[in-house]
Amino acid sequence: MEVGFVAINHIRCREEYRERFEELFRTRAHAIDRMPGFCGMQVLRPQKPDEPYLVVSFWESEEAFRAWVGSPEFLEGHRRGFEDMRAARERGEESPMTSEFVTYEVIAR
Amino acid sequence: MEVGFVAINHIRCREEYRERFEELFRTRAHAIDRMPGFCGMQVLRPQKPDEPYLVVSFWESEEAFRAWVGSPEFLEGHRRGFEDMRAARERGEESPMTSEFVTYEVIAR
Numbered sequence: 436m437e438v439g440f441v442a443i444n445h446i447r448c449r450e451e452y453r454e455r456f457e458e459l460f461r462t463r464a465h466a467i468d469r470m471p472g473f474c475g476m477q478v479l480r481p482q483k484p485d486e487p488y489l490v491v492s493f494w495e496s497e498e499a500f501r502a503w504v505g506s507p508e509f510l511e512g513h514r515r516g517f518e519d520m521r522a523a524r525e526r527g528e529e530s531p532m533t534s535e536f537v538t539y540e541v542i543a544r
Numbered sequence: 545m546e547v548g549f550v551a552i553n554h555i556r557c558r559e560e561y562r563e564r565f566e567e568l569f570r571t572r573a574h575a576i577d578r579m580p581g582f583c584g585m586q587v588l589r590p591q592k593p594d595e596p597y598l599v600v601s602f603w604e605s606e607e608a609f610r611a612w613v614g615s616p617e618f619l620e621g622h623r624r625g626f627e628d629m630r631a632a633r634e635r636g637e638e639s640p641m642t643s644e645f646v647t648y649e650v651i652a653r
Contacts, residue, residue, distance in 0.1 A: 441588055443598075460652035479550055479648035486646055489552075537595055539588035543569035 438474045440497045441539045444490040452519075452531035456488070459515055466511040467492065472499025500538070547583045549606045550648045553599040561628075561640035565597065568624055575617040576601065581608025609647070 448456045460478040467473055472495035479489040494500040503509050510517075520530050557565045569587040576582055581604035588598040603609040612618050619626075629639050 438586065441586065457651055463652065476653065477547065477550065477650050478652035480651045482647045482649070489648065538591045539598065540591070541586050542566055542589045543572065543587035544585060 436472070436474055436495050438493040438495070439541050440494040440500055441541060442492045442494065442500050443537050443539070444492075444534050445487040445537065446490060446532050446534045447487045448532045449529070455519070456516075456532060460490070464512050464514070466508040467503060470499065470503045470506070470508055472496055473503070497538070497540075545581070545583055545604050547602040547604070548650050549603040549609055550650060551601045551603065551609050552646050552648070553601075554596040554644045554646065555599060555641050556596045556643075557641045558638070564628070565625075565641060569599070573621050573623070575620040576612060579608065579612045579615070579617055581605055582612070606647070606649075 446456070457478075457480070467476065474493040474495060476490065476492045479491060481488065492500070492503075494503075516532070520532070523529065523531055555565070566587075566589070576585065583602040583604060585599065585601045588600060590597065601609070601612075603612075625641070629641070632638065632640055
């Protein structure tokens with residue numbers, strides 16, 4: 436299965452949340468692995484501290500990626516992170532992380 | 545060979561250079577493919593027009609990436625792009641593209 440589409444989630448963590456963030460991915464649910472057209476993922480820690488973490492997912496096509504967003508597997512895979520964000524909101528704290536997806540077509544290899 | 549290190553080159557092209565830029569990568573020299581510890585690369589075209597292209601290279605280790613930067617293979621692989629930039633400079637024009645490397649350790653898959 437050839438990678439034709441890549442989604443990069445740029446995640447900025449509060450300093451005190453970084454260790455928890457990394458642990459969530461080291462012990463991830465692997466729900467995304469069940470999606471048709473999923474080709475793999477990488478969690479990337481920047482060497483420059485002011486850059487965001489990148490959560491990169493590789494897909495056969497844009498359609499495969501779109502089918503994942505909002506799916507039960509998407510919710511299962513983000514469950515603990517979403518809970519951490521809700522708990523912070525309920526305590527009146529700012530979010531432990533912010534995220535932004537940017538999507539790409541693979542044009543050469 | 546497992547990917548442990550990722551280098552992302554963020555490339556902003558002038559509008560009129562985009563087609564040439566994409567062609568350079570579709571017909572790339574494949575010099576980098578000879579480097580020990582090289583695990584593959586992807587050229588990513590953003591779906592949002594204000595985002596840069598990403599040239600992503602996957603490496604076994606940081607050492608493998610560092611050995612490539614400045615190597616004969618690095619110069620060979622960038623030859624036509626560097627020539628385009630030099631030609632623009634000699635004509636007194638601004639550069640057809642700018643680039644910035646950001647490097648990452650893979651902490652989860």
